[in-house]
Every structure is written in C-alpha cells, then in structure tokens.
Amino acid sequence: MSSISKPNRLKARLPRGLADRGAAELAATREMLETIRRVYELYGFEPVETPAIEYTDALGKFLPDQDRPNEGVFSFQDDDGQWLSLRYDLTAPLARYVAENFDTLPKPYRSYRVGYVFRNEKPGPGRFRQFMQFDADTVGSASPAADAEMCMMAADALEALGIPRGDYVIKVNNRKVLDGVMESIGLGGEANAGRRLTVLRAIDKLDRLGIEGVRALLGEGRKDESGDFTKGAHLAEGQIARVLTYVDFQIPASEETGADNRTVIEALRKAFGDSALARSGADELEALVDLAEAAGYDADRILVAPSVVRGLEYYTGPVFEAELTFEIKDEKGRPVRFGSVGGGGRYDGLVGRFRPEPVPATGFSIGVSRLQAALQALGKLGAAAERGPVVVTVFDRERIADYQRMVQALRAAGIRAELYLGNPRNFGNQLKYADKRNSPCVVIQGADEKARGEVQIKDLIEGAKAAAAIASNQEWRGTRPAQFAVPEDRLVEAVREVLARHAQG
RNA sequence: GCAGCUGUAGCUCAGUUGGUUAGAGCGCCUGACUGUGGAUCAGGAGGUCGGUGGUUCGAGUCCACCCAGCUGUACCA
Numbered sequence: 001m002s003s004i005s006k007p008n009r010l011k012a013r014l015p016r017g018l019a020d021r022g023a024a025e026l027a028a029t030r031e032m033l034e035t036i037r038r039v040y041e042l043y044g045f046e047p048v049e050t051p052a053i054e055y056t057d058a059l060g061k062f063l064p065d066q067d068r069p070n071e072g073v074f075s076f077q078d079d080d081g082q083w084l085s086l087r088y089d090l091t092a093p094l095a096r097y098v099a100e101n102f103d104t105l106p107k108p109y110r111s112y113r114v115g116y117v118f119r120n121e122k123p124g125p126g127r128f129r130q131f132m133q134f135d136a137d138t139v140g141s142a143s144p145a146a147d148a149e150m151c152m153m154a155a156d157a158l159e160a161l162g163i164p165r166g167d168y169v170i171k172v173n174n175r176k177v178l179d180g181v182m183e184s185i186g187l188g189g190e191a192n193a194g195r196r197l198t199v200l201r202a203i204d205k206l207d208r209l210g211i212e213g214v215r216a217l218l219g220e221g222r223k224d225e226s227g228d229f230t231k232g233a234h235l236a237e238g239q240i241a242r243v244l245t246y247v248d249f250q251i252p253a254s255e256e257t258g259a260d261n262r263t264v265i266e267a268l269r270k271a272f273g274d275s276a277l278a279r280s281g282a283d284e285l286e287a288l289v290d291l292a293e294a295a296g297y298d299a300d301r302i303l304v305a306p307s308v309v310r311g312l313e314y315y316t317g318p319v320f321e322a323e324l325t326f327e328i329k330d331e332k333g334r335p336v337r338f339g340s341v342g343g344g345g346r347y348d349g350l351v352g353r354f355r356p357e358p359v360p361a362t363g364f365s366i367g368v369s370r371l372q373a374a375l376q377a378l379g380k381l382g383a384a385a386e387r388g389p390v391v392v393t394v395f396d397r398e399r400i401a402d403y404q405r406m407v408q409a410l411r412a413a414g415i416r417a418e419l420y421l422g423n424p425r426n427f428g429n430q431l432k433y434a435d436k437r438n439s440p441c442v443v444i445q446g447a448d449e450k451a452r453g454e455v456q457i458k459d460l461i462e463g464a465k466a467a468a469a470i471a472s473n474q475e476w477r478g479t480r481p482a483q484f485a486v487p488e489d490r491l492v493e494a495v496r497e498v499l500a501r502h503a504q505g
Numbered sequence: 506g507c508a509g510c511u512g513u514a515g516c517u518c519a520g521u522u523g524g525u526u527a528g529a530g531c532g533c534c535u536g537a538c539u540g541u542g543g544a545u546c547a548g549g550a551g552g553u554c555g556g557u558g559g560u561u562c563g564a565g566u567c568c569a570c571c572c573a574g575c576u577g578u579a580c581c582a
Contacts (some may be wrong), residue, residue, distance in 0.1 A: 016573075061582075089582055121581065129537085203582090222580050228508045313582060395540075399545065414577070445578045446540060460542070467543040 017123030086118035099354030107140035137363030141206035148291035162380035171305035180278020204309040319345035338374040388437035394424035
C-alpha cells in the first residue's frame with residue numbers, strides 16, 4: 001500500500017453531529033445510567049429493549065401525501081422495497097412492541113429502556129444526530145396516578161443524580177388546556193390547525209424570548225438579531241391579550257418556593273372556563289397535582305407551567321418537561337442555560353394506531369447526553385480520569401514469561417494489571433506509557449533485583465508529587481522517588497498496599 | 506431551511522497596500538540520560554494556507570461558487 005501517495009490517502013474524519021466518546025465519558029455515562037435504572041426499578045418498572053431500526057410506518061414518519069419518509073429521520077429501503085428508519089425516539093418503538101405483544105404483556109405494562117436515538121437535523125452545541133435517551137412508560141393505564149408517578153419518578157431520578165432540589169423543576173401542563181385556550185380565542189376546529197400551531201409554538205418560546213417576544217410572534221412577527229424575520233400568527237389585539245393572560249400564569253421557576261399550583265389552576269378556570277376542553281384540562285392538572293402533593297411533591301418539584309408545549313403531534317393530555325434552573329458561566333463568562341433535560345406526557349393515541357381498541361399510555365424520557373453535559377458543568381460527575389492498570393515493565397526481553405507471570409498473579413488477586421507490550425528497548429518509554437495510562441504504580445525487575453529475589457515497585461502518584469521539589473536531572477534520577485523493593489513473593493501484597501494508600505486519598 | 510460571522514501545523518493563533526523558501530507557542534518524536542516519569546537544553550517530523558475555478562507577471566491575501574464550523578432563527582417526534 002506504500003504506492004498510495006499522500007494526497008490520495010483516506011482522510012480520517014467524524015461525520016458532523018456525531019461524537020466519539022472516551023473512557024472517562026463512558027464511565028460517567030455508565031454511572032448515570034445505573035443511577036437512573038435504580039430509581040426506575042424502585043418504582044416497579046422492568047427493562048425491555050427494542051432494535052434501533054423500525055419500519056418507517058411504525059414510527060409514523062412518512063411525509064404527508066408522499067411515500068417517502070420525513071427528512072428528519074435516517075431512512076433506507078430494504079431489499080423488498082420497504083422503508084426502514086433509525087428510531088428517533090424510544091416511544092414509538094415501544095408502542096409497536098406493546099401492540100405486537102399485547103396479549104402476553106401484563107397490563108398496565110410498566111417498562112423502561114435506554115438507547116441511542118437518531119435525528120437527521122442540524123447539529124449544534126449539545127445537540128447531536130445520535131444521542132442517548134432513557135425512557136420509562138406505563139401502557140394501559142388512563143389514571144392520573146400514572147402521570148403523577150412519572151413526574152415524581154423524574155424528580156427522584158434527577159435528585160439521585162446529584163441535582164439539588166431547587167436546581168431543577170418538573171413542569172406540567174395539559175394539552176387540553178392549550179386546546180381550550182385556542183378554542184376560546186376562536187381558533188378551534190380543523191380549519192385553524194395551521195394558525196393554532198403557530199400560536200402554540202409562540203407560547204413555547206416564552207422561556208427564550210420573554211413575553212415581548214411571544215407578543216411579537218402572536219402578532220406581525222419578529223426580527224431576530226441576525227436580521228432574519230419570523231412570520232407571526234397575525235392574531236387580533238383581543239386574541240393576543242387573551243393568550244398573553246394565559247402565558248402570564250407562568251410562575252418563574254426561580255421563585256417557585258411558596259408558589260401554589262392551585263392558584264394557577266384556579267386562574268385558568270376563571271379565565272378560560274368558557275371552554276369545556278380547558279375545564280377538563282384544568283381538572284386533569286388538578287388531579288395530578290393533588291396526587292403529587294399527597295406524596296409530598298410540592299410546587300418546588302412539580303410545577304404547573306402553562307407555557308409548556310411539547311410533542312404537538314402525539315401528546316393528548318398531561319405533558320411534562322424536566323428543566324434545570326441553575327445557570328453556569330462558560331469559559332467566556334457568558335451564561336449557559338441547560339434548559340430541558342427531559343420530557344414526556346400522555347400519548348393515548350400511539351399504541352391504538354396498531355390496535356382495534358384504544359390504549360392509554362404515559363411516559364417520560366430523560367435526555368442522557370444533554371443531562372450528562374449539565375452534570376459535568378455542575379461538577380457532579382467524576383472529573384478525575386479513571387485509575388489505570390498496574391503496569392509490569394519489561395527489563396529483559398528474554399524474561400517476558402516471568403513478567404507475564406507477575407501480571408497473572410496480580411490479576412488473580414483481582415488487581416487490574418497489564419504487561420508492557422510496546423518496544424521495551426527504551427525503559428523510560430515504559431514509564432511514560434504507565435504515566436499516560438494513569439497507572440497507580442509499576443513493577444520493575446531487572447537483573448539486579450532478580451539476583452536478590454526482589455521486585456521494585458514504583459508508586460507513580462507519590463513520585464509525581466516528589467518530582468515537583470526536584471530540580472536537576474541527576475537528582476531526579478538518583479533519588480528514584482517513591483520506589484521501594486520487596487521480596488518477589490510479597491509482590492501482590494505490596495501492590496495492594498500502594499493501591500490502598502491512594503484509594504482513600 | 507434562512508441570516509450573519511469564521512476556516513493557516515495535532516491544538517491556540519501570527520502572517521503588512523497582493524511580492525521570493527508561510528511563522529510562533531504548546532503538543533509529538535529523537536538525543537543529552539545505553540537501569541527510571543518531571544524540569545531544562547539541543548535537534549527533528551508535521552502545511553495541497555477548507556475545496557474548486559477565476560483575476561494577476563505573481564494569490565494565504567482579491568472575486569465567484571462549493572464544503573465545513575460558530576452564532577442567531579426556523580423545525581424538533
């Protein structure tokens with residue numbers, strides 16, 4: 001292959017919107033998943049796994065009036081011509097699974113699952129085309145207790161991950177309330193579906209754009225700082241006023257202590273009670289809040305937030321959004337908000353697409369990747385690199401079998417250990433390697449030690465500390481900091497002592 | 506998708522009104538030190554200047570298009 005000239009060489013490159021993940025990040029993810037899993041198990045949920053690929057029609061993602069999948073999903077055609085897609089969330093595949101195994105599953109069916117999902121969208125900071133979600137769902141229960149439980153479990157999971165109460169909030173709203181408000185400003189019915197969407201999207205932007213931004217989007221439209229113009233909903237003044245009244249019920253998350261969810265629900269009833277839909281939504285909200293509060297989850301954890309709009313396509317009742325409320329400055333000193341790290345709601349229509357009978361369902365999804373970035377910033381994840389293996393160095397290449405035996409002795413004692421497999425010619429490189437691997441210590445046995453029946457154990461962590469005080473190379477080499485000899489048969493014991501010394505430091 | 510900004514070594518960046526062989530710091534490799542990590546010193550490798558085309562005697566520099574990144578915005582199951 002030497003004939004391949006340089007300009008023709010394949011360039012190693014990662015596709016955009018995707019990320020490689022190293023040892024430290026994987027360890028942090030594993031720890032997070034285990035914590036979340038423990039909470040979900042505690043609530044009685046059981047694991048289930050479905051594949052990353054589904055028939056596109058099962059995901060419900062064909063473009064309207066075309067036999068081609070939506071561009072936001074990665075899709076390809078099977079050899080029989082059927083469209084397949086990578087899953088873009090874990091909810092639609094679960095609906096397919098439950099529908100397909102309906103007769104054998106216990107109902108209500110409580111399950112959780114974790115996995116990568118894929119979205120073919122423009123990536124951004126903290127926004128990838130492949131990312132991990134951790135879902136829990138209850139299928140087959142229409143009870144508000146199932147919804148309340150989702151919110152409580154989400155709150156428990158976030159706290160188990162080390163996010164203090166008050167630094168997050170589970171926001172709750174109800175699609176029926178939103179639809180009722182639309183109805184009461186004369187945007188009910190099929191004919192107004194388009195404008196309704198525009199208005200709901202405007203409401204959703206309260207957090208980001210503030211009340212004035214929402215007002216602009218409800219009216220003529222809004223110009224952003226790059227000069228780009230977003231068309232508005234062109235509502236009449238009276239309609240805008242009503243919508244803004246509604247949005248104003250939002251309690252700022254930072255002042256949540258003492259906020260009373262019931263006050264908000266009452267205000268909703270008073271302002272929009274003319275709509276039967278809004279009344280029914282308010283009742284559902286109240287039922288959820290009652291159950292949550294009875295279990296001790298007050299508005300500092302589960303908060304009624306009228307501006308929450310999500311999953312316009314399939315959520316039918318309660319909707320939830322887990323939001324981090326603390327702010328963090330980035331390296332340029334600008335505030336970074338992590339915002340939503342999870343969401344969910346009731347999707348009574350989703351399983352029913354596959355079944356003759358309606359099947360109620362509710363669920364919650366944690367965005368693991370984004371949450372991990374937030375926890376990193378919070379300092380809640382082990383920032384320290386993982387401790388590496390003990391490295392047994394190679395002094396005489398004829399004696400590799402001896403060194404390998406030492407490695408096996410360490411492994412047999414449950415100590416993570418490895419033989420140096422690189423070129424042993426330059427001994428310094430072996431130590432540099434061990435240093436890069438973050439090894440706690442190395443084992444050395446040259447001819448001198450062998451003759452005495454000893455091994456040298458070099459404590460790299462102590463040695464690094466000692467190095468700071470040493471200036472000259474002669475001294476550095478002469479003192480051999482943090483290195484000691486033990487009889488061969490005490491190898492395992494001595495290594496164990498070094499490990500123990502650093503375990504509690 | 507739309508708008509604005511930015512692409513020079515692995516990383517962070519210099520590079521004059523267009524002018525000869527494109528530089529620095531950090532990192533990497535080698536040596537001083539053939540039995541020891543760090544520091545220091547010396548040396549070395551590493552660039553189609555994001556890509557293609559154009560203007561010009563001459564382009565890293567100017568123009569067009571494309572690609573990628575950043576920011577905002579739209580969409581977001």
